[in-house]
Amino acid sequence: MNFSIGSNDIVFVLTGAGISAESGISTFRDSGGLWEKYRIEDVASPEAFEKNPELVWKFYSTRRKELKRVLPNKAHTTLAEFQKKHKNTYIVTQNVDNLHERAGSVNIIHMHGTLMGIKCTSCGYYEENLEDIEGIKFCPKCKNIARPDVVWFGEIPYFLDTIYELLSKIKLFVGIGTSGLVYPAASFVSIAKRFNAKTVFINKERFFNDDIDLFIEGNASEMVEKFFNSIQII
Numbered sequence: 001m002n003f004s005i006g007s008n009d010i011v012f013v014l015t016g017a018g019i020s021a022e023s024g025i026s027t028f029r030d031s032g033g034l035w036e037k038y039r040i041e042d043v044a045s046p047e048a049f050e051k052n053p054e055l056v057w058k059f060y061s062t063r064r065k066e067l068k069r070v071l072p073n074k075a076h077t078t079l080a081e082f083q084k085k086h087k088n089t090y091i092v093t094q095n096v097d098n099l100h101e102r103a104g105s106v107n108i109i110h111m112h113g114t115l116m117g118i119k120c121t122s123c124g125y126y127e128e129n130l131e132d133i134e135g136i137k138f139c140p141k142c143k144n145i146a147r148p149d150v151v152w153f154g155e156i157p158y159f160l161d162t163i164y165e166l167l168s169k170i171k172l173f174v175g176i177g178t179s180g181l182v183y184p185a186a187s188f189v190s191i192a193k194r195f196n197a198k199t200v201f202i203n204k205e206r207f208f209n210d211d212i213d214l215f216i217e218g219n220a221s222e223m224v225e226k227f228f229n230s231i232q233i234i
């Protein structure tokens with residue numbers, strides 16, 4: 001593990017549910033993960049919301065409440081510390097939790113939205129909070145139905161222009177705790193490689209992808225610290 005980067009080089013970190021697992025937030029596809037307990041089609045698509053908004057709101061209200069019980073772990077805090085040393089570090093997260101923010105990170109790009117965000121389906125009203133929501137949330141402005149500001153299956157992730165622009169300029173790509181199964185995030189490592197970045201993955205379970213230069217198998221809380229502390233900034 002010997003990586004060196006120049007002080008102006010851009011570091012791109014892609015995080016997924018695995019980075020928050022040790023904080024106590026369920027992943028999606030591990031055994032016991034959220035998609036074993038719920039069907040994606042019932043709670044995470046525009047069609048599901050159309051069909052049963054109560055169920056969808058219940059799913060997200062439970063997850064919003066969970067955020068008040070969990071804390072960032074060593075992987076989140078290591079990234080925040082690293083950003084103090086190397087400002088040109090961007091965290092592109094698929095996670096809708098707020099653990100990167102709470103660990104003190106900056107330059108966070110929430111490509112799948114956040115649990116904190118609520119938006120009106122009609123007038124564009126938007127608010128951010130973690131108030132408990134019982135039942136369906138309605139827009140305080142126009143009284144139409146509101147929805148969680150989370151990107152569902154079939155919807156286009158946020159900030160893709162910024163993300164692709166960054167990917168074309170980076171020197172180091174680090175994927176952390178993501179199964180690499182959901183697109184477009186799953187393609188980022190290959191795009192980074194095409195632009196000659198060094199590519200690293202830190203994940204509990206190994207998977208194979210020819211575009212990954214270094215795969216570090218293990219828990220994020222331990223391996224993220226080891227890897228980021230080994231980076232030399234020259």
Ligand code: APR
Nearest residue numbers: 016017018021027028029094177178179203204205219220
């Ligand atoms: N440390 C590192 N990796 C871990 C840990 C851990 N402690 N625990 C689990 N993992 C790994 C798992 O081995 C798995 O490969 O994290 C990965 C989590 O994968 P998913 O559950 O598929 O989560 P993610 O990749 O973030 O999912 C992408 O899918 O359903 C959607 O919108 C949702 O943003 C999410 C997207």
